Amino acid sequence: MKEESHASPSKIVCEDITKVFIQKGKQRVHVLDHISLDVKENEFVVILGPGQSGKSTLLRIIAGLETSTEGRVLIDGREVEGPGPDRGLVFQGYMLFAWKTVLGNVEMGPKLRGVPKKERREIAAHYIHLVGLDGFENHYPHQLSGGMKQRVGIARAYSNNPQVMLLDEPFGQLDAQTRYFMEKETARIWETEKRTILFVTNNIDEAIYLADRIVTLEGKLPGRMHVVYDVDLPRPREHTDMAFLKLRHEITEASALTL
């Protein structure tokens, strides 16, 4: 990573991100168009957009798993040049190591960074406790329900103590009840251990429930930034709160989309 001369006060800065995929047969797919975004330290920002709006691609570019065609991403003022343990990524499909127990999954980050066994056990135990999975340390992923799998995913991403957490539609595969419950848990975990969070979703209620700020994307490719909403509702929030519903209505109207 290159050191930048002008240290930015923001945690994550996206400068003019444009992404064009070139598919086989030289077909160009324009996915993201001049996205600029500033996320402050410990801010919870939700990127809200329907399917095929390029929001996951944006997250993968910030993660360093994709390169942008134009523009750049800065974390703490340093340019992102690839994936790394300074950012924690939570996947939509959980992506747990099926051959590792809950403990083995959560301690993988410290293990790969060469943290000694005793120390990484303590780290793993801490985050397993944070996500409420005490007692499941020795379970294999196939023995867990979807919600519990994603708890492991969150604990694993936390285990390297990254300052930035990236969550890519983490609850997209859960049933409505579990999803609602996991949103509450996410808010609780974030309040307990504050991080700068960038959370991608297509669920408007999830966005309002969690976000300090919501960035909506236009509903078609290439993905462009649409409207940014500051959500200053008190926490913990209620889905049936008047202010909640008012904002929900506002976003739905402005997007002209059924989200």
Place this chain on the structure above:
Amino acid sequence: MSDIANEVRKQVREERSFTVGSVLKNRWFLHIVSVAVFFLIWDKVAIAKAFSSGLPRPYEVMQQLWLMMFDPLAGKTLFGHVWASTQRILIGFALASVIAVPLGLLMALNRYVNAVVKPIFDLLKPMPPIAWISIAILWFGIGETSKVFIIVLGTFVPCLLNAYNGVRLVEPELYDVVRMLGGNRRDEIIQVCFPAAFPAIFAGLQISLSIAWTCVLAAELVSARSGLGFIIILGMNLSRPAMIVGGMVIIAIVAWGMSQLVSGLERFVCPWKRQIDGR
């Protein structure tokens, strides 16, 4: 903790009462009935001489096996012949898997190795291993070498293909996980590639084992002075059907036992694998 209790899937074991209906629907009861009926029909068909005198009664087969346990045939008791076949399989199977599995993994991980090995492999792959028997005997004589050679050829293909496909079918996002957590290419291979490919490798070993039995039998039928294939051929030459069927039964039992051993090894190496009840 009580919060997540509703997420935990509890396995509820039904309490069943002991009734006539429950006995009739019991899995083990049905197993016993089906096996008993099978042997009964076999016995009736044998007594009725439906295949003239070509089908021995189950009882005659048992008697023949008992006899062979103590009376040597061509200098070996039944155990000697079982060991002769088993030894050939173990040597051939071990040689093939030790070469084919690493080669398959290497082909999946390195496209240059793949580009060099793949065309030759594809050329030889469709050739049935048994087609090699005659040339093997010309090359190595009728001794052990030609039999082991056939087994190596036959088991090589599924060992290699399964190792190769096991790596190729790994979910690519798992590599992203390793990268995000701070790992490098070496970590991707050790932490993701190999463990993810283990179940496929073991499936390949299982297929190889059954092919190994086919190969050793074919080789022994062509030329051998020992082994279970030799017993079967001897039974045919002496017109003793009980000896032939006895040889077949022993092959089934030994082959089943070896496949159980591989399954046991798999359970030991891959304890995370969901056990599928599909026997």
